[in-house]
Structures are given as structure tokens and as C-alpha cells.
Amino acid sequence: MNARKRMLLLAAVCLAIGMTKVQAADVDSSKFEKEMETEQAAVKLARETVEGGYGLITTEELKKLIDADKKILVIDAREYEASYQKEHLPGAKHFLFPVPIMTAWDSKETGGKTQDDYAALLGSDKNKTIVVYCGFVKCTRSHNGAVWAKKLGYTHVLRNPGGFFAWKGAKYPTEVAK
Known part of the structure; x- marks a missing residue:
């Protein structure tokens, strides 16, 4: 394989890895957003409970x-x-x-x-x-x-x-x- 093809293959692999990381980050951010929603609901419930006695x-x-x-x-x-x-x-x-x-x-x-x-x-x-x-x-x-x-x-x-x-x-x- 000549140097040009190796460079193109290396660039394609790097691009694929980078896209996978971006997609993984998107999945992780979704998990974080859901956790933040859960946290907000939990804190709201706790505050209502304390306030209500x-x-x-x-x-x-x-x-x-x-x-x-x-x-x-x-x-x-x-x-x-x-x-x-x-x-x-x-x-x-x-x-x-x-x-x-x-x-x-x-x-x-x-x-x-x-x-x-x-x-x-x-x-x-x-x-x-x-x-x-x-x-x-x-x-x-x-x-x-x-x-x-x-x-x-x-x-x-x-x-x-x-x-x-x-x-x-x-x-x-x-x-x-x-």
C-alpha cells in the first residue's frame, strides 16, 4: 500500500473514531439529561414533602x-x-x-x-x-x-x-x- 493510500486510510479511521466518539457523547448526554430530569423531580418531591409535613x-x-x-x-x-x-x-x-x-x-x-x-x-x-x-x-x-x-x-x-x-x-x- 502506497503512502497516499495509507494516509487516506488513516484519515478515514480517525474520522470514524471521531464520529463514534461524537455519537457516544450524544448518547451519554441523553443519559445525563434524563438523570437531571430525575434529580429535578426528586428534589421537587422532597421539598413538597418537607413543606407539607x-x-x-x-x-x-x-x-x-x-x-x-x-x-x-x-x-x-x-x-x-x-x-x-x-x-x-x-x-x-x-x-x-x-x-x-x-x-x-x-x-x-x-x-x-x-x-x-x-x-x-x-x-x-x-x-x-x-x-x-x-x-x-x-x-x-x-x-x-x-x-x-x-x-x-x-x-x-x-x-x-x-x-x-x-x-x-x-x-x-x-x-x-x-
Whole structure:
């Protein structure tokens, strides 16, 4: 092979290696971007949890509580017709909360229901375990439901951040509204 062909071959190899590194960098940057999104969601969830004064429960932990027949009240904070009516966690009760953070009670945002309506659904036992969920981690309906349960004086309030999507993803049973 003459010198010119060797130089062209060497240039082609260098170009191919350089393109592979660029493509690898693109793949890596995608991984980094996804990790940054995960981090942002985690920090948002942590801040909401601290601000709300409630605890968190994983989907697996919630399933174990339900299976063990523990005395808990599960609240589905999603829209009734579009979500809860079609499918929800077994035994869950419905109470609509809005997506935007609810700093003051607004009955227009809760389907016309009042704080007293929510307290009636939660019941008189302020020490019972209450678990609130919505659709998925970034949804703040469950945050609003948990915050307002705490504001109403309930002491053992948990938020299931994975919500309905995590429950379905785990292939756990659901039920429909009757």
C-alpha cells in the first residue's frame, strides 16, 4: 500500500473514531439529561414533602398495607370521570384536588367540595393512616390532598408519589367505580 493510500486510510479511521466518539457523547448526554430530569423531580418531591409535613410510601409498601388489611384510608385525588371512575386502587375513596399547589381552600378547584366535606371523608380518627395518591410522580394533586389532611389535624398522612401509573406498572389489581 502506497503512502497516499495509507494516509487516506488513516484519515478515514480517525474520522470514524471521531464520529463514534461524537455519537457516544450524544448518547451519554441523553443519559445525563434524563438523570437531571430525575434529580429535578426528586428534589421537587422532597421539598413538597418537607413543606407539607407528611410522609412518603412506595407503591410496594402500600400494596403490603392493603394486603395485610391494615386500617388505612386511601384517597384518589384524580379527576372522577376521566380517571377514578374508570379505574382506581382497591378500596380507594375519591376526592378531587387541583394540580396547582393549593395554598388556600378553593371549592371551585375541588369540584365544589369544602374542607368540611374532606374532613367528613377522612373521618373523626385523627390518628388513622391516610394515603393520598394521584396519577404519577410529577402530579401534585396528591400533595394537595396530603397537605390538607395535615392542616385538618390528621397525624399519619402519607403520599404515594408513584400513584396510579406505578400501581398499574407493578401489575397490581384495580377496581372500577360502582
